[in-house]
Amino acid sequence: MGKLIVLFWSFILGQVVGYIGGALNSGTYSFVTTTVVSLIAGVLIMIIGNVAIPNETKKVSK
Known part of the structure; x- marks a missing residue:
């Protein structure tokens, strides 16, 4: 979701x-x-x- x-x-x-970019230029x-570029960016x-989420490290109990 x-x-x-x-x-x-x-x-x-x-x-x-x-x-807005087209109007300004x-x-x-x-x-x-615009649809293709925006969906590729998404x-x-x-x-x-x-990819950027770090892996959780396991805590070692003593």
Whole structure:
């Protein structure tokens, strides 16, 4: 469920950034390109999140 939420928000925020970035650069807004880039960024964020979690060390009791 958490992965779906990350993809959903990366889609939404990617669309907003793509639209505003296109308007500021006097360029065109492409829904498909912005969607692909934002979802790839969301997947990369999920991968980094899974890799960056440190492994728990086992405590040795004496």
